[in-house]
Amino acid sequence: MASTTSRRDFLKMTATVGGGLLLGFHWLEAEAEASVFNAALSGTGAEFNSYLSISSDNVITIFSPNPELGQNIMTSFPMIVAEELEADWTKVKVLQAPLDTKRFERQVTGGSGAVPHSWKRLRTAGATAKQMLVQAAAKRWNVSDTECKAEMGVVTHLASGRKLSYGELAADAAALPAPQDVKLKDRKDFKLIGKIVKNVENHNIHTGKPLYGLDYSKPGMLFAMIQRPLAFGKKLKSVDSTAAKSMPGIVDVVKFKNNVAVVGKSTWQVMKARKALKLEYEDDRAIESSADHDRIFSELMDGDKATVRRKDGDVNAAFQSAAKVIKAEYQCPFLPHNPMEPMNFFAHVREDGVELVGPSQTPGSARAETAKLLGIPEDKITLELTRLGGGFGRRLMTDYVVEAAELSSIIKAPVKVIWSREDDMAGGYYRPAVRYRFEAALDDKGNMIGYKLRGVGINAGNPTRENNFPSGAVDNLLIESVDHRSPISTAPFRAPITNFLAFAEQAFLDEVAQAAGKDPVQFRLDLLQRAKSNPVGAIRYNPDRMIGVINLAAEKSGWGQKKDVAQGFSVYFSHASYVAQVAEVEMKNKKPSVKKIYAATDCGEVINLSGARQQVLGGIVDGLGHAMYSYLTFKDGAAEQNNFHKYRLIRMKEVPEIEAHFVDNGIEPTGLGEPSLPPTGGAVANAIFKATGKRIRNQPFINDEVFKVKSV
Amino acid sequence: MATYKLQINGRTYQTEAEPDTPLLWVLRDNLGLVGTKYGCGISACGACTVHVNGQAIRSCTYPVAAVGTSKVTTIEGLSAKGDHPVQQAWDEVDVAQCGYCQAGQIMTAAAFLKTNPKPSAEEIENAMHGNICRCGAYHRIKEAVKLASTKI
């Protein structure tokens, strides 16, 4: 019986429990000996094939399927499993799983969606395994499983005090049928979830272990860099690689599409030889400069063509009857993602299959694209995930993976393609540039009776979030967008669209509150009351949760009670979470200086308090830094900033104190990797207004005249 | 190509490289010491920081020919067991997000604390200002340097 439970049955049962999740132990086969040691731990090289395994000596191995780029998923996913498993966290080993779409779902890092997607599955995985361990113990003692308790990796028979460790029970438990409808823990009994748990990779990071794609190597591997067109809109006309080919360490120079790849024995040799290429380019598509974009923005803003995203009531009538109309334009520049680890990927295309290794936020699409390019089935391709030295959306793109595979297929050798910082910054993908025009109509009591937004973007798709606040709170509303198609490639950037829309909208609402003679916090609360009691049309946000973070941020920051510092307010809903922020600005040498930011976050259940705080702080620093300092401009299709000497990223001295608070409501977790970023720019711009009387409507703020004042 | 005998982490490594090869790439490509990271290649981010005779330098622009008999320490050799006070503090404060910049941050902090074991908050900021952390872990970096200073 027990020993005949086949692997297939086991999978079938667990599938129904976990909703497709392949939970379970790493049961090699029924005849496997008591040791169910994980392959990677024992070093035998067997395949990964489940979320968790338990060895006879009590090591619990939990596989983390999602790409880790600093969002700390490699710690928080296993915490969720271990919580329900009642594991001893000190005995848990976490391993990064390779891409395996048969065994894992959604191996993607993006959209702040990993924990919300997997929360129930992971809990069920842990709880089911725990239940099986308890049953195995009860059977051995010939008692009922209700008389047994699992805790810290040990099952205890309460009456007799007998104990068996998970390691001693693992093989037996494996043979049992997986129970259905296991009970999940009450949150008041959580021992790990919501606590501070340190990053499981700390030691490896602090001692310089090879973790990242750029660190990967294998015998016989070649190094390559690719010269791509230096400007968007150009194509390769000719290349003379004679000089480059004769340089030391250079194995080959190959041309494919618009690329010239220099292949050699070391990074430096390749970098040097690349400079010896003689290249000619010709115009292929429109060649655009930032000045063209400004003109395009103006034309499209005033043009009569736009896609209507949302329309409520009668805006024209509302604006005609208005006592006051407020109108303002906001603009944000292109930004490169600039993860600290530049793009890279290893590829080895062989006759019998393809090996890919490296950092990707979307390994599934990277493999699919590679299969398409090479015309081979996906199951001929393996993809091993390394740690990602940041992503920010750049590694949602698959270009750098496919390109490595294409090069390997041409040179028929294992190769790691490395991007320089310049390649990354000047030839990659960007956050799109956008200009917004907002208009608000107030009646004579200062109520917002009309609201208009037109967003014009360069390859931005829809630069609005038409069903977000303040939609639902205004009777007459029109939201439109216009997109200009450009040869400059764009991609999602941490908190796509909202990373600049939120700044513009929250700063504009501050202008409206001022015109209405209302306190900015009260103004928002009034609108939310309307959206709550009698919403206009469909809305995506929950007014109560937004009110909750507004009140928490106002309380923690002492909103409106401070005399010596200028405060600015902002609140935003994104990735199903809610964040309100108060920024505090002081004048220093006649220039505004951000002193402190308070953040109140409602992301439902917080998994790891340490990681969660990091995400909030990191998102705010990201939002503040880019709003304040960063921009990328184009001249004749070429990026004018290509490395950190010309492109400013926020550094230590520019970072204010930050206080992160969380709403403790026990709701199922919602996103956290992104939602703290969007509100920051608005809170800071509004505080700068309080301090200086000057509205900043364009990013980066540092280019505004309030920062150009001569200091004393 | 020239042959170099390099004193790194208390060992002697022999390797061949062109004289202008930055130490960074010799460490990474020739010697497999990949803990030292490439971030910009122009001394602008600090990811590649190592110690040469105890001083923090940017290895991405430091030619191998200039190393001579100097003693080089990389993140792999900062301590035998990963328990240098700075590494301990980094763990206790749980600093890393993506972690890519952290080797450079740790090496910068370790060299700094040797010259200034009890720094003020402002001195810490000045010392660490040259190291970019794209993930924005600056608060914890600052806190960890402070904590490390109590352990040294």
Ligand code: FES
């Ligand atoms: S890689 Fe050397 S300072 Fe950036």
Ligand code: FES
């Ligand atoms: S932790 Fe990611 S760059 Fe610093």
